[in-house]
Amino acid sequence: MTTELSPIDKAKFVAAKKAVEFVEDGMRVGLGTGSTAAWMVRCLGERVREEGLKIRGVPTSTRTASLAKEMGVEVVSLDAAKWLDVTIDGADEFDAELNLIKGGGGALLQEKIVATASDQMIVITDASKEVDTLGAFPLPVEVIPFGWQTTQALIEETLVSLDVLGRSASLRMNGESPYVTDEGNHILDLHLKRIGDARQTAMILNQMPGVVENGLFIDICDTVVIGYGDGKAQVRDINAGTIEENMLDFVEGENLFADLSD
Template sequence: MAGELSPIDKAKFVAAKRAADLVEDGMRVGLGTGSTAAWLVRCLGEMVREQGLSFTAVPTSTRTAELAREMGIRVISLDEAKWLDLTIDGADEFDADLNLIKGGGGALLQEKIVATASDQMVVIADAGKEVETLGAFPLPAEVIPFGWQTTQALIEETLVSMDVLGRTATLRMNGDAPFVTDEGNYILDLHLKRIGNCRQLAMVLNQIPGVVENGLFIDICDTVIIGYGDGEVETRDINEGTVEKDRLDFVETDNLFTDLAD
């Protein structure tokens, strides 16, 4: 039940709940991946069942697609949708300019494709995800398996000339085997500590052979909805330059809080 949630889960829930209100009948909506996005999918599922909300979803991962279908949400591919009205997703870090680090859940490639195919991208996050400078969270880079160690060496060599504090890249593991993305690729986590020039780094990384995409989302996010453990919600619109604050009451809802697995 909501009353039994930890403060951080309450923060994720209220951010997701506020973002769910942005979805209208007939919309084509990108659904992100991760723990906060899972709250969103459950909130939207309840709105479909209880309020008759009718929209079409394009998930950014197989596990989001599975949860959406379980919640009764209609799921289609991006090729079927062609263009989206809105994408709502989480973030591992965001700064004052709404630049993001994403990919902690391993879905950064699909997440970036879906977000850039949308009229608007809204990020939902707990307050702990806000940082002054990106980089404390390891930056994911999705790489093809062929020659991944060579790609790793090229990345680390390239980082020497970048404005970062750390230059180590490690292969993400899933138990004893490499973590494999939905596209069959590997992920190298770059331990940079601080990124001085996000735009430059994003461009340079994507020039390295073997790198498919990186987890820096620059000039993609339009709005961030920040949740707090006491139910407060803050909405920042980077285009309008507005900040709105609200507070949501917690209501115990079995449909939302039973068997939640992110």
């Protein structure tokens, strides 16, 4: 039941519930990865079952694909969809210009490909993810396994010349073994603390041999939906320059997310 959720989980629920209102019949929808995005997939599934909503979803990870199928959402590949009407995804951080850090869930490569192949990207989040300057959350960088230690050393050496406060990188682990992405790559988490020039940082990182993609999403997000524990949803549209707020009612007995484990 939503009334039994923690304030942070209620905030995620509210953001997800509000964001799926942007989805219309016949749309091709990018489905993000992570705990907040999983709530969104379940909300979409509810609309599919109760309203007969017909959409095609393009998931950004194998676990999102599995959840979407479980919820009754039709899943297709990006190649089959070709172009998307909207992508809805979470974020680890966002700033006033709606630049993002993503990749905490390990799916940054597919997430960036899908988001940039969309007419619109909507980010769903809670207020704790908003920052004045990106960088407190470790910046994920996907690298190929071959020579990853050399790539790490090159990154750390290059960070000396960038406007960042921290310059260390660590290999993301999954227990005793390196974390492996859906594409078979590793992730280096950069502990930068503060990123003074996110655009420059993203460009330089992607020029390095061994780097596949980084988790800085610059000029990609169009709208952010911020959920609050009291049921308030705030929608910020960077293109229109508008901020809208409304309240969503929690449904007594709601059980959509009782077994959500992501």
